[in-house]
Amino acid sequence: MPGYLVMANAHAGSVGREAxxxxxxxxSAAGPTEVRMPADPAALDAALTGLDxxxxxxxxxDGSLHLVVNRLHRRGRLDQxxxxxxxxxxxxxxxxxxxxxLDPRAAAAALTxxxxxxxxxxEDDTGRVVVNAAHAGLGAExxxxxxxxxxxxxxxxxxxxALLAGLREEGWALRVSVDGTAFAARERxxxxxxxxxxxxxxxxxLCPVARADDGRLDVVVVAAVGPAARAGFAAALRAGTHLARxxxxxxxxxxxxxxxxxxxxxxxxxxxxxxxxxxYRVLPAAWSLFVPDAPAR
Numbered sequence: 001m002p003g004y005l006v007m008a009n010a011h012a013g014s015v016g017r018e019a020x021x022x023x024x025x026x027x028s029a030a031g032p033t034e035v036r037m038p039a040d041p042a043a044l045d046a047a048l049t050g051l052d053x054x055x056x057x058x059x060x061x062d063g064s065l066h067l068v069v070n071r072l073h074r075r076g077r078l079d080q081x082x083x084x085x086x087x088x089x090x091x092x093x094x095x096x097x098x099x100x101x102l103d104p105r106a107a108a109a110a111l112t113x114x115x116x117x118x119x120x121x122x123e124d125d126t127g128r129v130v131v132n133a134a135h136a137g138l139g140a141e142x143x144x145x146x147x148x149x150x151x152x153x154x155x156x157x158x159x160x161x162a163l164l165a166g167l168r169e170e171g172w173a174l175r176v177s178v179d180g181t182a183f184a185a186r187e188r189x190x191x192x193x194x195x196x197x198x199x200x201x202x203x204x205x206l207c208p209v210a211r212a213d214d215g216r217l218d219v220v221v222v223a224a225v226g227p228a229a230r231a232g233f234a235a236a237l238r239a240g241t242h243l244a245r246x247x248x249x250x251x252x253x254x255x256x257x258x259x260x261x262x263x264x265x266x267x268x269x270x271x272x273x274x275x276x277x278x279x280y281r282v283l284p285a286a287w288s289l290f291v292p293d294a295p296a297r
Contacts, residue, residue, distance in 0.1 A: 003032035005051055007044065007068060008059040009088065016088060019104045020059055023086045026108035027057065035059075044071055055290070056081055057111065059104070061089010066131050066268035069121070069287060073129050082116040082288040090202055091269060094132040097197035097212050098291050110292040118285040119212045122196050125279040130267045132212070133200050134280060136258055137172055138191035138222070140266035143201070171225035174260040178219055179253040190230065192258045193220035194280045200269075205240035207250065215284035219251040255281040 004027045008020055020035075027033040034054075038044035048056065048071055056072070058065045065085060072078040086107045087095040098119070101107045122130035171188035193200075195207035195218040210218040224233035224247040236242035243250050262274035 002053040003034070003055070004030075004057050004084065005047065005054045006033060006035045006057045006059050006086070007047060007064070008035055008037050009064065019088065023059065023104040023108035026105055027112065030112040041067070041071065044068065045075070048072060048075065048077070051077075051081065055084050055111075057084035057086060059086045059088050061087065061269070062091050062094050062132050063089065063269045065094055066270060069131050070129055072287075073121075074127070078287050082290055084111045084290045086111065091200070093199045093202065094197050094212070094268075096199060096203065097132065098289055100289075100291060111290050114290040114292050116288045117213070117291045118288050120196055120215060120217075121283040121286040122194060122217055122280045123283050124267070128267065129283070129286070130194070130196065130280070132197040132268050133193060133195045133206055133210075134265055134267040135191060135193040135200065135206065135220075136263045136265045136278070137174070137189060139193060139200065139206070140264040140271060143266045143269065143271060171223075172261045172263045174258055174263065176219065176221055176251075176256065176258050178251045178256045180255075183221060183249065183251060188225045189221060189223055190225050190233070191220070191222040193222075194218070194256060195220065196282075200266075204237065205242075208240050208243070209250075213285070215282065216252045216254065217256060217280060217282045219253070219256050221249040221251070223247045223249070255279065 006024060024033055024035055036047040038047055058068050085095055085100050086104050087102050088104060092102055095102060101110055171190045173187055174189045174192060176183045176192055193206045195210040197212045198205055198208050198210045200206045207218040207220050222233060224230050229247055233242055236245055242248045257279045259277040262276045264274050265272040265278060
């Protein structure tokens with residue numbers, strides 16, 4: 001085994017550092033292991049430049065995985081490596097989708113004995129890739145609200161953000177097309193989701209039937225804009241039954257576009273400024289991640 005290069009959060013607290021040390025101990029028993037804590041994208045690029053034949057291991061959540069995969073993609077190296085993942089974030093939605101254990105020590109052990117599995121990516125019209133999901137409208141506003149509560153509430157911050165944003169937002173005038181075919185929705189939409197994995201925000205089921213390795217993107221269009229409809233949608237979303245609602249529509253394809261009023265987008269937990277037009281396309285089997293030989297329990 002050529003070894004591991006672990007990229008971790010430089011701002012992890014004492015509890016997080018203890019968990020990181022435990023995971024690194026497991027990896028070190030399997031091969032030479034180095035830990036880097038890049039403070040910015042330039043430092044991350046420098047670490048990836050010195051990757052050599054080592055396995056790049058992301059010790060973090062969806063945002064950290066998003067950043068590393070994007071840097072590898074932009075450098076043209078994503079096809080040359082298989083990434084490892086040791087979850088440390090508050091959401092860890094892609095780890096859940098891939099069957100990676102959420103306990104850092106267990107994830108490290110699974111990494112040393114796991115197998116490479118290829119997953120899709122979503123790419124937007126700026127060249128950025130999305131590992132798990134992107135969404136515009138309510139979901140992005142919910143994440144913005146949740147960010148203020150995340151240090152105190154952790155994974156519970158997103159449901160709170162969704163509740164508060166859902167009570168005050170009245171929707172956006174948006175147009176959605178999938179594979180060039182316009183989707184006829186109501187004039188105003190509450191949310192448009194583009195899913196690779198099934199959940200966002202630490203387990204909220206944006207699209208429960210989405211798979212990150214099926215070569216398609218899943219689009220969820222939500223037209224629940226009235227006060228009662230918003231409340232009903234929020235309850236159904238928590239239960240994972242919202243796709244059965246008449247004001248929620250599920251589409252699948254290879255490419256989608258959302259345009260209209262400027263609206264905020266959220267990509268793997270990273271918030272954008274408002275944009276009036278954005279396109280996403282699926283890149284099938286675009287990258288490789290070590291996954292356990294058997295599903296994590």
